[in-house]
Amino acid sequence: MTRFVRWTALVVAAGLLTAGCTGGGSGDGSGDGGSQDDGKGASALDWGACKSSGDEPAPGDGWQCATLKVPLDWSKPDGPTIGLALIRAKATGDDRLGSLLFNFGGPGGSGVDMLPSYAGTAAKLRERYDLVSWDPRGVSASEGVRCRSDKDIQAAEAKVDGTPDTPAEERTFLADAVDFGKGCEKSAGKLLAHVSTTDSARDMDRIRQAVGDDKLNYLGISYGTELGGVYAHLFPDKVGRLTLDAVVDPTADAVGHAKNQSLGFQRALDNYLKSTGKDPEQGSREIADLLRRIDAEPLPTSTDGRKLTQSLALTGIVLPLYTKEGWPTLTLALETAEQGDGTALLTLADGYNEREPSGRYGTTTHSQRAISCLDDKQRPSLADVKKLLPEFEEISPVFGPFLGWDLAGWCHEWPVPGQFHTPEVSAPGADPILVIGNTGDPATPYEGARRMADELGKDVGVLLTWKGEGHGAYGSGSDCVDATVDSFFLEGTVPKDGKVCS
Template structure:
């Protein structure tokens, strides 16, 4: 199932009951008491399978410990006096003087479906300067990780699912692919039916406003990355007067339909691939994957064609299929730091070994080396399908294929066929695209990266325009990869830190290169 590529961990045990998965029950906390609930911060446990497994987060440099807690929120915000769920939170206390503390800085790293509980500690050192005046806080949004996680298929079923061909070439392959999508979606409904209507972005935004109150902040100070910019924009629309200092990095275009978003990603990943090919052939003597940028792309295209006919040995019994290789290549284009892995993986695949590209594909799908999956992909499809009103048919896809192939010969089919992921979904989608108009909100710093594959640069301007006059302040980073702040660029860091720490936003239209 090629859902739209996402940012960054395995599926819950089948033995868990739905009540346990929901993480809450009616009557524990009265709805009117939710804003005044007290969080019980404790040392963080090891991540659950749904979060990706692994070890408890290591202390930050200097010994600061990560603390975790759960916040009660209504399962259904339209019935706030009904059942509650647990929203998992993590924080690192501010390192500076108490009198200089601004409040909490809440992060969402995107997906949708990424666990903030595992991601924030992984990037914690990058935010050391921000921690001088803020508690760093993140969370698993509803449907994700430890927050009422969506469960669909088992690990074994997912292994088989991701071995299927998601770019069908004939009627038989098409039927197999569509049957796989239908089976996956039915499993989500069977195992998580009560949760599926409650994981819309508007629900997560309401959770964040409750979180703001529980954390004791008059306004929400926020750092959203990728899908986190969409969540931040929806929050600003619903609660414009509660927006504090906010940064949107790697910006989702809020004006696009799912089809337009997928087509934009096809163009973005194609552009990133071309940039990778130019970099390899211009900076590396005897680039091992091609003599020219055009040659690199031609050889990759041939590799994928060959894999469609005959997959390569991958990891264990699993093969490197055309779909897995495309998925792995897309994963490697999220960051320039991954380009060497792509070079190594392609060189290895040309020699008949698919292990590196398979490992990259596993990372995109949330699969751990031990064979367990996080619920990242399940949450991704659940949130997207709850948000997105359009439902595309195979006929729609085939009609759009020429346009997608023109946008990207390599990624076009992959992203076009991914549009049928919500066709048999049990819950209707909410809207054609999110409403992020936020008249009256404080300024929001919107950072676009010209080389971003997953959220193309053009989305930053669309977000600024959609937020409304006097709200969005655009900053451009001429770089590569998904996002700007974590690139380490000093110009971007100065601008973002200056705004979040001192309230000084850069001039609109500032360019960092």
Template structure:
């Protein structure tokens, strides 16, 4: 489990419940007929991913067919190189889902979505979240995809359901003894070896830079001169990488719930310790409770559960690690705060852990029958290919005093996670921090929410700065939750819609709320 970006469970639970105007060419009109159907792909230009790729990739056309269980949507797949350094070699598949624009005459092209994780399935989530984007669907084809290594694309698998269940039940994510430490790091090594054994050479090629190259090939195959894109949570890191690699191909791009591009592994953990504690403080304040006392109360509850897990029904128990996960999920959205209250009341008042366990199961993508999704596999594989920093167990332990000062509830887990997440990972990481500079790109709208727990607001400021002057346009949303574009936030939604649909670029530094 890691909170470095945002979980699929949070996205699914929320269903993304997530000045002077200047013109902006979305670049989607070419390559589509008057009914909004893609025709021939756009010509290859210098700097395109398609430049230098074999014709079998450049000239492919998606074979759209109805999606099972998603009325009005069609599905397809596109072949991409496993290794862009060897484009004539092995290919892998990227899965797509699409709903055409309703207004064929006014169609602006495709709007590609990434909902975060890394590892969230856009093919699975976009049709369920589509009500949030009905207005955008008037002029855009809504297009979701599973990045390489994820779900319906050529996906990473690391462990079977029995292994996932055993680890969740037995591994202490905040080890207190030498034996618990040894078990924690042994499990991390086993997970990585499972990824290597089951996923083979794919594992080395699932990083964000390759996913960004895939997006440019998708843009070309879909017939769009420029990429119009909506990235949420980790999707902002992917969008920043795309803008850096292909600034001339950026159309209208929105980055919401922004990952700090200047933070390394330890920096992300430090940011999230502060971000989740800030959200917990706000939750406690909303209940009329002093945040300091409330935090101490919850920390004491977790310590008791560590000593003696709570019964949770069906022969299962709530251990400390699962309890912490159950507390984390509702902090992603203010609408879920009542669920957190009910779960804490049950645990503290009745000595039962069923409600916290149900929240943890949702985060962990665990079905009632005990089966697990593979989002956590993809998340870890992508993160570890991206992150070159590999703190040692000793270095993680040395972080504990600082992280406990930031948050006695979340700090210990996040300190240990810096070393445990990619411990002895079989593939080296690509960078300490990603490069998001995008000189030459058009204006990119960056939305940061002040109470965001998983991607704290400060990261949005840094992303806007990294993108560059006149490129990163910051919109501050004063509120709670992971992401600002939600049905209840008319201000953010209106500004984003006007930008994407009409090309109206808001004034940099604007505020909602």
């Protein structure tokens, strides 16, 4: 479990992620996919054909990639630079409005990998916008951070207890956290101190300049909402048509985020249990008991001799709660686990952890930890967490203990100091920003959307509520939500604050 459960976990499990790309040669072979400074601090992008990513082929026709150079350290704009990988699909219609930038969450999610699979959802928006996304600094093709090898990741999964029960397990838990941080420092070097949300928000404005837009049009999902809020605070006069979906609570510190997610996932689990005809309180006790038994004796699986640990089981339970369509899969996985077979839950956990059958792991979690630990100034100690655990267990007997313990290990002895307790998102004078909250959202509970709208400021944050299930609202089955978002982006129509879609 990690503090910000990433939105991309859903599409990983569903097998929707398509090939990524990095900056490559131009379509006619004449370009290098890089960028050239325009003499004003921005760069003119040299869009070209996308290259394949790893073993995956490049995305199909209609996709272009480029690399944008930005300062490593924004306080030294004339100093060393890093390259950001971008991807684009040009508008299909003649009445083009500009570019629409996407961030799909994490932190640590690859926009270059994700955008091609999301293009169907955004097909109507593509009629008038170039669809654009990028790998934020420290992510994948943009100087991606990798903190440990695949072999070491799998070894840690087997030996580290996410809810340590003994002093020896506590020592192993904290030692693993220190080792992970050292691996990140070795991999990232000086970059580790420059992958914050504020750094990426400044990168976004450089992207805006590079694509030639006077104002930023943006759709941020999950962590992308925090990034969008920080951008609005830094550049209120550059806010164009900006939408935040599946909203991270900007008023919550590290402990608050962990409590929010305990509440959100428990709420989603309760809704799932009700759908099966079970009493949520009784069903949660049964799942908590199953996890305790697995903690004492990991379950066998049919996957290369690997065993299902308690932490992997919990991760497997988390994943199908991201969408109502995943609930039947959760039922099957829990039933087989009760029968002594951990294969189904392990398969779900592998989907969340981006583990391929070959044993290769993705690095989203590596980037996610590097970014969030640079952001977070609050770093609870082991003693702090032990005092908080009863509160977490009261919020959720299933998820509370894991998310509570996670606070002690996530940024333990991190190599660089954190920057803030909570992000600043106030944006006085900005154009209206559409903020979408889903009442059944597990990872970013609904309450955060109202708080984001309030923090953005009067006449800026406009709240749209969807009474639905799953993480995120746009493209999730609500004609009301989709029509409202489309109208906002395509026509500039701002809905009434407080509009509800059921």
